[in-house]
Amino acid sequence: MAPEFRCDCPITSALDIVGDRWMLVIVKQMLIEDKRTFKDFVESDEAVATNILAAKLKCLENHGLIAKTRHPTNKKTNLYFLTEKGLSLAPLIVELALWSDTNLRDVHPTMRNQKEQFASMRKDRKAFVSKLQRHHREAMEASQRS
Amino acid sequence: MAPEFRCDCPITSALDIVGDRWMLVIVKQMLIEDKRTFKDFVESDEAVATNILAAKLKCLENHGLIAKTRHPTNKKTNLYFLTEKGLSLAPLIVELALWSDTNLRDVHPTMRNQKEQFASMRKDRKAFVSKLQRHHREAMEASQRS
DNA sequence: CAGGATCCGTTTCGATACTG
DNA sequence: CAGTATCGAAACGGATCCTG
Numbered sequence: 001m002a003p004e005f006r007c008d009c010p011i012t013s014a015l016d017i018v019g020d021r022w023m024l025v026i027v028k029q030m031l032i033e034d035k036r037t038f039k040d041f042v043e044s045d046e047a048v049a050t051n052i053l054a055a056k057l058k059c060l061e062n063h064g065l066i067a068k069t070r071h072p073t074n075k076k077t078n079l080y081f082l083t084e085k086g087l088s089l090a091p092l093i094v095e096l097a098l099w100s101d102t103n104l105r106d107v108h109p110t111m112r113n114q115k116e117q118f119a120s121m122r123k124d125r126k127a128f129v130s131k132l133q134r135h136h137r138e139a140m141e142a143s144q145r146s
Numbered sequence: 147m148a149p150e151f152r153c154d155c156p157i158t159s160a161l162d163i164v165g166d167r168w169m170l171v172i173v174k175q176m177l178i179e180d181k182r183t184f185k186d187f188v189e190s191d192e193a194v195a196t197n198i199l200a201a202k203l204k205c206l207e208n209h210g211l212i213a214k215t216r217h218p219t220n221k222k223t224n225l226y227f228l229t230e231k232g233l234s235l236a237p238l239i240v241e242l243a244l245w246s247d248t249n250l251r252d253v254h255p256t257m258r259n260q261k262e263q264f265a266s267m268r269k270d271r272k273a274f275v276s277k278l279q280r281h282h283r284e285a286m287e288a289s290q291r292s
Numbered sequence: 293c294a295g296g297a298t299c300c301g302t303t304t305c306g307a308t309a310c311t312g
Numbered sequence: 313c314a315g316t317a318t319c320g321a322a323a324c325g326g327a328t329c330c331t332g
Contacts, residue, residue: 007191010254011174011239014246021165028157038314045153049306054315076313085249092241093157099238100160103231108156184295195325200296222294222332 017063018089022048022056027065027086028093031132034139036079037071065089072144081140090129094121163209164235168194168202173211173232174239177278180285182225183217211235218290227286236275240267 007013018024025046029035035044041053048056057080060066065086071077082089101110101118110118121128153159164170171192175181181190187199194202203226206212211232217223228235247256247264256264267274 007193008254008257009174009191010246010250010256010260011178011243012171012192013250013254014242015167015170018242018245019165019167019170021161024161024165025158032157042314045155046158047153049308050315051308051317052306055305074313078314088245088249092238092245095238095241096160096164097157099164099234100156103234104156104159108154108159110156111154114156185293188295195327196296197298197326198324201323220294224295 017065018092020056022052023060024089024093024096026053026056026060027082027089028096030066030080030082031087031090031093031136032097036081036143037077038080060086069144079143081143082136087133087136090132091125094125094129094132098122098125163211164238166202168198169206170235170239170242172199172202172206173228173235174242176212176226176228177233177236177239177282178243182227182289183223184226185223206232215290225289227289228282233279233282236278237271240271240275240278244268244271 018027025048026035026041029041029044029046033044035041038050038053038057041048041057042050057066057068061068063085064083066080067083069079069081071079097118098121100108101122164173171194172187175187175190175192179190181187184196184199184203187194187203188196203212203214207214209231210229212226213229215225215227217225243264244267246254247268
């Protein structure tokens with residue numbers, strides 16, 4: 001399943017991978033909202049259909065952005081985590097978040113509990129990105145230990 | 147045509163606007179490749195179909211990301227430019243470019259004539275973003291004068 | 293000839309029901 | 313819990329046509 005790209009522009013090729021609503025939504029949920037299981041995604045606010053979710057998870061896995069692991073105790077639960085390649089999308093997600101916070105404020109008044117997060121994000125993007133990545137890596141390691 | 151968003155998450159709502167392959171491709175072409183006219187987009191490497199292009203341009207216009215102006219001398223040519231809201235997507239585009247440069251290098255060896263651009267981008271993202279925006283604003287003003 | 297609009301076959305999406 | 317199967321709806325895309 002070698003990726004087929006439509007044209008020679010690197011940016012456009014990147015969009016062949018992440019230029020899709022659900023791809024970035026899933027990455028965002030994993031990175032920011034600590035979603036891990038199929039059920040987490042299905043029950044989320046975004047309410048993706050199960051067949052779409054399965055397809056997108058497979059695609060993300062094929063592209064090496066996420067990896068599926070087994071829940072250490074509960075055998076029938078899978079845990080999805082971002083790979084390093086997936087984690088490298090964090091700056092993109094942060095820019096997306098900041099753009100929405102700036103440009104959709106009239107439509108979506110930022111929720112109280114998120115204000116602090118956005119402020120911190122805007123203040124030092126690089127630090128925020130690192131924090132998100134570190135948090136995710138630690139959660140992943142913790143899940144394998146327990 | 148008030149935008150309808152699927153859920154309350156700002157990021158997801160942003161994806162209702164820009165979470166589409168063509169939207170970002172068009173913004174990228176305008177910002178980085180100085181594409182201006184319908185013909186420019188159609189003849190580009192990405193080769194979008196005319197009906198799709200017309201729909202996406204209209205959508206971008208409805209969302210206030212681009213604006214259509216008349217070519218000052220050639221009456222039958224329209225010029226599209228990014229608005230300030232559209233220009234504010236520049237950081238996102240830059241992150242996308244950097245991600246693709248880092249993660250798709252094996253598939254898409256960066257073209258020689260782009261190497262310098264990527265290096266400059268990576269060295270100081272903020273400066274690069276400003277340069278792109280400034281360049282676009284100047285081109286827009288120049289086009290109205292001539 | 294630029295800038296679309298229309299038609300139409302094909303692909304993808306998405307909601308729900310169902311299965312291991 | 314973690315997915316498949318199914319099927320109607322929507323989007324895509326190519327070719328062509330229209331309009332100034």
